[in-house]
Amino acid sequence: MLKKIFERQNVIGIIIIVIVVVLITRLANLTIINGEYYSEKAINNRIKKISEVAKRGEIFDRNGELLAGNIPAFTIQFMGDGLNSETFNQVAIKAIDLLDSNGENHIELPIVYNGGNIEYSYDLDILEWLSSNGYNGYVSASTVFNNIRIREQISDELNHYEAQNFMLLKGIKLPISVKTMKYINEMHKENFLKSYGLDINTSAKEALEYLRNIKSYGIDESFSDENAIKILTIRNAIKEKGYLAYDPIKMADNVSQKTAVLIEEMGMDLPGVNIAIEPIRYYPNNKLASHILGYLGKISSVREVEYYINNLDYKRNDLIGKTGIEGEFEEVLKGDDGYRYIEVDAYGRFVREVGDSYDMLESLSPKSGNDVRLTLDIELQRVAEDSLEKWINAINNGGTYEDEWGNVTYDVFDNAETGAVAVVDVKTGEVLTIASYPSYNPNLFSTGISIVDWNSLSPENARNPLAPRPLYNIATLTAVQPGSVFKMITGIAAVEQGLDPDRKIYSDGYIEIGNNSFGCWLWNDYHAKHGPTDLYKALEVSCNYYFFNLAMGMDYKNNRSLGIDMNAATLIDYAKMFGLNEATGIEVSEAVRGVPDEEKKSNAVLWGLRIKLSEIIDEYFPAFIDDDKKQDTIKEILSWAEDKPSRTSIINKLIELGAYDDFYFIAELADIIKYDYFNRIGWFEGDTLNMAIGQGDHMYTPIQVARYIMAIANDGYLYDLSLVKSADEKQYIKNIDTEPLFEDSDTLDAIRQGMYQVAQGTQGTARRYFAEFPVDIGAKTGTAEKEGKIPPVDEEEYLINNLPLIDPKIDISDLDLKTEEILITRNEELASFEKEKNDTDDLERIEKLTNKIEYLITSGYLNRESAMREAIKELSDLELNDTIINQYREEYNSYAWFAGFAPYDDPEIAVVVFLPQGGHGGYAAPIARDIFAHYLKLEKGEDSDK
Amino acid sequence: MINKKLVKNIDYSLLVLVIVIFIIGVLVISSATNSQIMGLTKQVKMQVVAFILGFIIMLFVMYFDYSTYGDFYKVIYVISILLLLLVYVPGLGVVRNNARSWIDLGVIDIQTSEIAKIGFIIFYAKYLESKVGHLDNIKDLIIPILVASPFILLLLKQPDLGSALVFVTIAIVMLFYAGLNYKIIGIGLLSLIPIIPLSLRFLKPHQLLRIEAFMNPNNPDLPGYYHVMQSKITIGSGELLGKGLFKGVYHRYDYLPVQETDFIFAVAGEELGFVGGTIIILLYGILLLKLLYLASKAKDSFGSLVIIGVLAMFFFQIVENIGMTMGLMPVTGVTLPFLSYGGSSIITSMMAIGLVVNVYMRRKRSSFLL
Structure with missing residues (x-):
């Protein structure tokens, strides 16, 4: 067997x-x-x-004109999961080379080949940003943030988030995460390293070495580092997708048609590479209404990630509206993304669409976002923006300009670079135009803005708060004194308190209170007086004296009461009544600073003292160990204000606090503190007088002023302003139950009569601009002074150029020598701190020294201009301080305001024009004139009804 | 003139079996080459033409008494080796898939090792005929190994590991059938332990990688992984009954490499499922057992050994090819007899069948004529 x-x-x-x-x-x-x-x-x-991006909702103006739409753009996608590593690597290199040689932007690995060195692009970006912001070398994010907080005078009351928001609104975008107080890029870098399980301190070279050696990538020795980076760029992008790895990655956005065709033709050599067509945001009118529309950007801040990605399921690469309507109505406009299924071949190339319910896979069509319809009239907006640009340039250059509504002559105000316009339909509260100049092209942001473009939108002289910031919406965010435009409030208050508008009160030129003189502009400029003045004339000629009288209920000339109950509180009440202390209701960000009061005033004074002290305190105190200590000392001094301490007591307290123990020397500082600052705290008669004519601590935005003018024009209906007619398929209806502010129209009739005379009266301050205008209007001009001097772009140049004025005895070569000497001393001083840091084991001491070094460096201690300033003080026999040295800095030109409504008989629109350094209020009038003419469809030659 | 008696003695069931497998093959090839869309593809037509040609050649092979071939066994040996050397003739030999295994005849490329296999079987059978029962010690094995080695070395040189292994299998199985002593087989198996690592040194790097991939089936970095994985997905997705002929999807769009030749079984698996795949395997099993039975009926040892050689050739190709598509064997370029697309393969297989039929129909010693 x-x-x-x-x-x-x-x-x-x-x-x-x-x-x-x-x-x-x-x-x-x-x-x-x-x-x-x-x-x-x-x-x-x-x-x-394949995810299908929902079409973003469109934005229209009131007449259905498209303001923000979508156009198709070519996107290069890559789907590489079917490729073996050899093919994958070839394709990655070839595709990136091709994009590079066609000048297309594409995704990048955060590790770059930088002139032979391998570095993190994150680090390079931080350094580049720092250097373009005046820092030499690396400084920490918190130092930068605090520096800018102080530079921008952001109140201590605000927390970091609020302060950041404020900066953002000012067009200052810091690449810093406030939550962690690290640079955003620093966090990106950490996340990048963590995702590979690497230590956050791994050097770029080590990280690259690690990535190169990931076996499944198949990057052998034969690849140069440069080519390895190309391969890893794609690998990393796939890795970042995480569980969505089967989704194609986007290699490049919005490439040119030429590149798209080229890639299509090379299809066989580039398996896995596909061209997709995706909608991108498009603004057909480019810059027009850019501040209202806002712009798009990547989800970047920790808050945005939390809100959009974690709560609303946005994808990492989605663009979101950052500002304006795009930002405020993000969730309305966004829509719901969908998806569909396609069949691909082994190389990831598209084969065919997979029909519905194939293998039980159902596609989901994307749901377009909802449209938003604005109240804006884009044609009027265009007129406003063109006019702003034209007349701002004219003011900048001066001279006489021919114009169909009457020639205009300007003196030169060469700081006039910015401006804003707000136009409101007085019958509904709908905003027809909000313009801000300069503006920007939101199309630049449609696929994520480049650093170059972003920098071009940043102010040239960031230290100057009034420098042009194209992203900044002056009309809704710049709150400053309204000047004489405020006088109507004072008038309304007085009439409502019982003043007869026809009563003539003698205007005597100026009022003396204590050592201060409060003059009418006519007295200040021409030593003339307006004499007997009623309300109409007072508005017509913008007589300060008349409104001083009203504000105090006094006839100052005859030193007797006017028989009406008037004071600062009354004025504040009426200002509030006209909405100057609240938001206007428009659907985009607006600033509300509001009416003056005692607290605000003392805060302003203390703020001034704080700035002053941080400049001079070092002279009176032995060197502070660090910035925190210095700030604590300053805060301590500020806290004394409430007790109104005597001079001697201040001196003693200062010495107690650690100032040099030299009574007479410290008395100098005490005098500044007491007489220049503490004594100004409190509310004085002069403050009330200033308030009456719109000077002092009033802080109103042009849009707030427009709302107030609207309420004058429409018999007292203080509507909430609206910018949106409908959104999310809902009508936005406001103001159905708005009640008028006053029972009868007598008071406002009188005010409008006065405003009529401003434009049409024989002495009207705006008469010269409206004399030939065919329709009667109501108007008021305002001029307000901006305190302080403009920080020069180049400090060193300023010092050298003005040296003969500061101290003619100083020789320029001596100054150079001394400057060098100081620089050397300071450098050695810092070096000794550094040494001490290395020698000591005391961790607290090390931290303090680190902070001190950082503080000194970032505050410009090692800069030439700072050393030169010190050298000038040392070389001069004169008692020089910063104020004296800075006195030759350029003054700000005055704020120019124009407010008006038209037609006078039956007002339809209110127009407010604000030129931050426009010089004279009247200078803003031609812009309003252009807007009235367009709105009222006036043609030249049409005969006036005058 | 063929003797009617001889014709009567032909084992028709063998031919029917071959034709059934071939027809299944043509259907699967037409699906693999997208005939349902493209119409009758070039591959399908070529395959049918090759089969007809193969059938004629088979008849031709059958015509002469196989003992005549045995008489010329030395000539056949030399010709077979020359065939393998032909690929080095400039202008004639060509390199396909990194292997110098082909000659270009203008209209058609021929893999000469395919024909050499038949030659080798005839030669080796004749050579071993006299050795039957005398393969008792290692010394007796030296010459049989020496005469077989030129084929194997030449094929390793091409390099064509798959074909080399076919020759090795043919030789071993024939030696075994010829009565190789079990003791020697035991020693031989033991001696494999040192020989395998040694022989690995003669393999080219890409062959080594394939073997490494086979040993580590779950390492996606190794080159064979992707092909085998795709092949397993193709077969596995057929599940019990398959997606239906022409309804397979996964073997299309380049997921499956060389689907109409080396990986044809995977296509069959996807479309015909477990049931269809099992039927194919069983058909091959029956074919092999049939050959084994026919071998026992031959009138002489030479005839038996010829059939056993053919059996060994088919056996190895079937096991290697089907095993490879299911991840049981390393990936080589060995085709599946009668099923894979390819003229050389079909013609060789038909020649081999011709030899088998030849031996069987002349099984009776009393037969005369030719």
């Missing part, structure tokens, strides 16, 4: 049968036991889910 089995033939037969059984078993294993697994794999490999 055994022998039989071992017959050769039988052995072969048995082997054949065994093998057949083995093969069938294996087949059963694959098809039956694991069949479902492989079926699923077959589907997953072949069928890809």
Whole structure:
């Protein structure tokens, strides 16, 4: 039997049968036991889910003109999961080379080849940003943030988030995460390293080495670092997708048609690379209404990630509205993304669309975002923006300009670079125009803005708060004194308190209170007086004296009461009544600073003291160990203000606090603190007088003023302003139950009569601009002074140029020498701190020294201009301080305001024009004139009804 | 003139089996080459033409008494080796897929090792005929190994590991059938332990990688992984009944490499499922057992050994090819007899069948004529 089995033939037969059984078993294993697994794999490999971006809702003006739409753009996608690493690597290199050679932007690995060095682009970006912001070398994010907080005079009351928001509104975008107080890029870098399980201190070279050696990437020695970076760029992008890895990655956005065609043609050589067409945001009118529309940007801050990605399921690469309507109505405009399935070949190339319910895969069509319809009239907006640019340039250059509504002559105000316009429909509160100059092209942001473009939108002289900031919406965010435009409030208050508008009160030029003189502009400029003045004339000629009288309820000339109950509180109440202390209701960000009061005033004074002290305190105190200590000392001094301490007591307290123990020396500082600051705290008669004519601590935005003018024009209906007619398929209805502010129209009739005379009266301050205008209007001009001097762009140049004025005895070469000397001393001083840091083991000491070094460096201690300033003080025999040295800095030109409504008989629109350094209020009038003319469809030659 | 008696003695069931497998093959090839869309593809037509040609050649092979071939066994040996050397003739030999295994005849490329296999089987059978029962010690094995080695070395040089292994299998199985002493087989198996690592040194790097991939089936970095994985997905997704002929999807769009030749079984698996795949395996099993049976019926040892050689050739190709598509064997370029697309393969297989039929129909000693 055994022998039989071992017959050769039988052995072969048995082997054949065994093998057949083995093969069938294996087949059963694959098809039956694991069949479902492989079926699923077959589907997953072949069928890809492609997300379909929902069309973003469109934005229209009131007449249905498209303001923000979408256009198709070519996107280069890559789907590489079917490729073996050899092909993958070739494709990655080829595709990136091709994009590079066509000048297209594409995704990048955060590790770059920088002139032979391998570095993190994150680090380079931080350094570049720092250097373009005047820092030499690396400084920490918190130092930068605090520096800018102080520079921008952001109140201590605000927390970091609020302060950041404020900066953002000012167009200052810091690449800093406030939550962690690190640079955003620093956090990106950490996340990048963590995602590979690397330590956050890994050097770029080590990280690259690590990535290169990930075995499944198949990057062998033969690849140069440069090519390895190209491959890793794609690998990293896929990795970042995480569980969405089957989704194609986007290699490049918005490439030119030429590049798209080129890639299409090379299809066979670039397996996995596809061209997709995606909608991108498009603003057909470019810059027009850019501040209202806002712009898009990547989800970047920690808060945005939390809100949009974690709560609303946005994708990492989605663009979101950052500002304006795009930002405020992000969720309305966004829509719901959908998806569909496609079949791809083994190389990830598109084969065909997969129909619905194939393999039970159902696609989901994207749901377009909802449209938003604005109240803006884009044609009027265009007129306003063109006019702003034209007349601001004219003011900048001076001279006489011919114009169909009457020639205009300007003196030169060469700081006039910015301006804003707000136009409101007085019958509804709808905003027809909000313009701010300069503006920006929101199309630049449609696929994520480049650093170059972003920098071009940043102010040239960031230290100057009034420097042009194209992203900044002056009309809703710049709150300053309204000047004489405020006088209507004072008038309304007085009439409502019982003043007869026809009563003539003698205007005597100026009022003396204590050592201060409060003059009418006519007295100040021409030593003339307006004499007997009623309300109409007072508005017509903008007589300060008349409104001083009203504000105090006094006839100052005759030193008797006017018989009406008037004081600062009354004025504040009426200002509030006209909405100057509240938001206007428009659907985009607006600043509300509001009416003056005692607290605000003392805060302003203390703020001034704080700035002053941080400049001079070092002279009176031995060197502070660090910035925190210095700030604490300053805060301590500020806290004394409430007790109104005597001079001697201040001196003692200062010495107690650690100032040099030299009574007479410290008395100098005490005098400044007491007489220049503490004594100004409190509310004085002069403050009330200033308030009456719109000077002092009033802080109103042009849009707030427009709302107030609207309420004058429409008999007292203080509507909430609206910018949106409908959104999310809902009508925005406001103001159905707005009640008028006054029972009868007498008071406002009188005010409007006065405003009529401003434009049409023989002495009207705006008469010269409206004399030839065919329609009667109401108007008021305002001029307010901006305190302080403009920080020069180049400090060193300023010092050298003005040296003969500061101290003619100083020789320029001596100054150079001394400057160098100081720089050397200071450098050695810092070096000694650094040494001490290395020598000591006291951690607290080390931290303090680190902070001190950082503080000194960032505050410009090692800069030439700072050393030169010190050198001038040392070389001069004069008692020089910063105020004296700075006195030759350029003054700010005055704020120019124009407020008006038209037509006078039956007002339809209110117009407010604000030129931050426009010089004279009247200078803003031609812009309003252009707007009235367009709105009222006036043609030249049409005869006036005058 | 063929003797009617001889014709009567032909084992028709063998031919039917071959034709059935071939027809299944043509159907699967037409699906693999997208005939349902493209119409009858070039591959399908070529395959049918090759089969007809193969059938004629088979008849031709059958015509002469196989003992005549045995008489010329030395000539056949030399010709077979020359065939393998032909690929080095400039202008004639060509390199395909990194292997110098082909000659270009203008209209058609021929893999000379395919024909050499037949030559080798005839030669080796004749050579071993006299050794039957005398393969008792290692010394007896030296010459049989030496005469077989030129084929194997030449094929390793090409390099064509798959074909080399076909020759090795043919030689071993024939030696075994010829009565190789079990003791020697035992020693031989033991001696494999040192020989395998040694022989690995003769392999080219890409062959080594394939073997490494086979040993580590779950390492996606190794080159064979991707092909085998895709093949397993293709077969596995067929599940029990398959997606239906022409309804397979996964073998299309380049997921499956060389699907109409080396990986044809995977296509069959996807479309015909476990049931279809099992039927194919069983058909091959029956074919092999049939050959084994026919071998026992031959009138002389030479005839038996010829059939056993053919059996060994088919056996290895079937096990290697099907095993490879299911991840049981390393990936080589060995085709599946009668099923894979390819003229050389079909013609060789038909020649081999011709030899088998030849031996079987002349099984009776009393037969005369030719």
